[in-house]
Amino acid sequence: MPPNPTNCPPSVSKAAVTQAAVALKAGDLVAFPTETVYGLGADATQAQAVAKIFSAKGRPLFNPLIVHVADLASALKIGAFTPAAEKLAQAFWPGGLTLVVGLRHGANISDLVTAGLATLAIRVPSHPVAQALLRAADTPIAAPSANRSGHVSATTAAHVAADFGPHVTHILDGGPTQCGLESTILDVSQPTPILLRPGAITTLEIAAVTGRALPRHHHVISTPSADLTTAPEQPAPTAPGQRAPTAPGQLESHYAPRAPLRCNAHTPMPGEALLAFGPDVPAHTGPTINLSLQGDLVEAANGLFAALRALDATGCSAIAVMPIPNTGLGEAINDRLNRAAAPRPNTN
Numbered sequence: 001m002p003p004n005p006t007n008c009p010p011s012v013s014k015a016a017v018t019q020a021a022v023a024l025k026a027g028d029l030v031a032f033p034t035e036t037v038y039g040l041g042a043d044a045t046q047a048q049a050v051a052k053i054f055s056a057k058g059r060p061l062f063n064p065l066i067v068h069v070a071d072l073a074s075a076l077k078i079g080a081f082t083p084a085a086e087k088l089a090q091a092f093w094p095g096g097l098t099l100v101v102g103l104r105h106g107a108n109i110s111d112l113v114t115a116g117l118a119t120l121a122i123r124v125p126s127h128p129v130a131q132a133l134l135r136a137a138d139t140p141i142a143a144p145s146a147n148r149s150g151h152v153s154a155t156t157a158a159h160v161a162a163d164f165g166p167h168v169t170h171i172l173d174g175g176p177t178q179c180g181l182e183s184t185i186l187d188v189s190q191p192t193p194i195l196l197r198p199g200a201i202t203t204l205e206i207a208a209v210t211g212r213a214l215p216r217h218h219h220v221i222s223t224p225s226a227d228l229t230t231a232p233e234q235p236a237p238t239a240p241g242q243r244a245p246t247a248p249g250q251l252e253s254h255y256a257p258r259a260p261l262r263c264n265a266h267t268p269m270p271g272e273a274l275l276a277f278g279p280d281v282p283a284h285t286g287p288t289i290n291l292s293l294q295g296d297l298v299e300a301a302n303g304l305f306a307a308l309r310a311l312d313a314t315g316c317s318a319i320a321v322m323p324i325p326n327t328g329l330g331e332a333i334n335d336r337l338n339r340a341a342a343p344r345p346n347t348n
């Protein structure tokens with residue numbers, strides 16, 4: 001691999017990357033683009049730096065972080081990969097797949113990153129700015145999505161600034177992210193891979209590599225939008241409606257705008273904003289954003305979080321979301337929508 005890829009967008013100079021790397025090594029937070037969403041990064045080896053992530057985000061300390069590294073060789077130094085895990089890494093890295101593997105003895109990763117678990121979530125991002133930062137800093141970077149805890153993820157530098165204001169001063173602005181949804185998280189620390197979070201890489205793509213269908217770890221999801229009981233609509237298709245052990249941080253309510261969400265809505269109500277999908281949009285006089293007029297799930301994934309933020313900003317009473325097919329990236333889209341619609345323990 002080239003030691004210093006230069007294909008960063010013009011908005012991010014080499015000097016800006018160097019400066020960000022210096023800040024990171026000094027223990028500061030740096031927000032940076034990845035191909036999925038923006039990350040809020042800290043040097044994963046420095047506990048005090050990692051602690052700043054939790055306080056800036058208002059993130060519970062039991063929720064572990066993903067560590068980003070530049071390549072598989074760096075990942076092998078901190079994680080214990082089974083042959084199956086390494087095969088998946090070879091297939092999808094760099095890219096939108098996070099692998100949960102055993103934490104390697106002597107890895108020098110702060111306990112705050114793993115929340116004291118014996119496993120570690122690792123990802124090699126493909127975004128040129130993320131790659132340039134990782135290589136310049138030459139340290140594993142712990143980075144959750146760059147949004148306040150529980151809020152909608154950031155797909156532009158402006159979203160990051162809107163969520164953190166003066167609390168995050170280093171932001172590398174690489175423009176809107178390419179995928180728009182977070183990475184897929186697979187637990188490969190055990191012999192059978194388990195899907196912890198659907199995301200940028202579809203389960204079909206993964207099954208094509210592993211040769212078998214993926215068991216899904218069902219997080220706890222109860223009812224959709226609690227206070228809209230008059231609505232006849234159903235929860236979006238990924239809501240499993242069953243209780244199972246919850247992985248750390250696979251929180252029921254997440255990705256949530258201020259306004260409540262109403263999934264699988266066919267008829268928007270007065271006062272609601274409409275998040276539409278496809279060509280057959282019901283008549284509506286309120287604010288409307290169509291995720292994809294053509295019904296393209298890749299385009300829909302790309303615009304989802306920006307659309308939620310924009311509709312939220314209209315001051316609508318709720319966001320009615322049209323049904324979105326649960327295939328391909330639709331699985332990850334519905335996962336995010338279901339969590340955004342879930343009852344919220346901590347209003348923000």
Ligand code: TXA
Pocket residue numbers: 034036037038039040063064065066098100114117119120121123143144145146181182183184185196247248249250251
């Ligand atoms: O695309 C992404 O994955 C973005 C970009 C910045 O890389 N990052 C991201 O991080 O979405 P975050 O913190 O928002 O989500 C990471 C998820 C959390 O739900 C956390 O609980 C889970 O990964 N996680 C981290 N370490 C884990 C572990 N050892 N076992 C199980 N889940 C883990």
Ligand code: MG
Pocket residue numbers: 144145153
């Ligand atoms: Mg997040």
